[in-house]
Amino acid sequence: MDYFEDKSFKNINFTETDFQIGEYEFCRFDQCNLESLNLNGCKFIDCKFSDSNLSLMDLTQASFQNVSFTNCKLLGLRFDSLNQFNLELDFQESILNHSSFFGCNIKGTNFSNCKLIDVDFENTNLTNSIFLGSDLNGAQFINSNLEKADLRECQNLFIDPDLNKIKAAKFSLQSLPGLLEKHKIKVSF
Secondary structure (H helix, E strand, C coil), rough: CEEEEEEECCEEEEECCCCCCCHHHHHHCECEEECEEECCCCCCCCCEEEEEEEECEECCCEEEEEEECCEEEEEEEHHCCCCCCCCCCCEEEEEECCEEEECCCCCCCCCEECECCCCCCCCCCCCCCCEEEEECCEEEEEECCCCCEECCCCCCCCCCCCCCCCCCCCCCCCCCCCHHHHHHCCCCC
C-alpha cells in the first residue's frame, strides 16, 4: 500500500486520473473530484478536504481519523461502512444529503451550516455534536444519543424525545415545534 505524507492535491479529477489506494497523512485535497471512487481500505489521518466532490464513494473499511470537510459535496455516502476505529470527522458548509451514519460513534462531530437532508442518524452516538445552522429536513433520529448536542439555529428539525437521548442538548425556540410534532401541538411565535 502506498504512503503519502503532507501532500497537497489541487484541481485533480480522480475520475479521469488514477487514485492511489493507500495511507494519506496530513494531506490536503482542494477542488478535487473523487466522485464514485472505491476507497476500500484507504486510510486518511489528519487530512483536509475542501471544495471537493466525494459523492457516492465506496467507503467500505476505509479509515477517517481526524478528517475535515469544508464546502464539500458528500451525497449518498455510507459512513457506517467506514472502519469505526478512531473515527473522527468535521463538516462545515457541506452537503451530506442521503448519507448514512447508522450506528456510528461520532461524538463531538461538527456539522456546522451543512445540508443533512434525509440523512440516517439511527443508533448514532452524537453526544456533544454541533449542528449549528444546518438543514435537517427528513433526517432520521431513532435511538440516537444527542446528549449535550448543540442543535440551535437548525432548520427542519424533527426529533422524538421519547425515542432519543436529548439530556442537556441545546435547542432554539424555533426548533420547539419539531420536538413536539408527534403530539400534534401547534406552537406560534
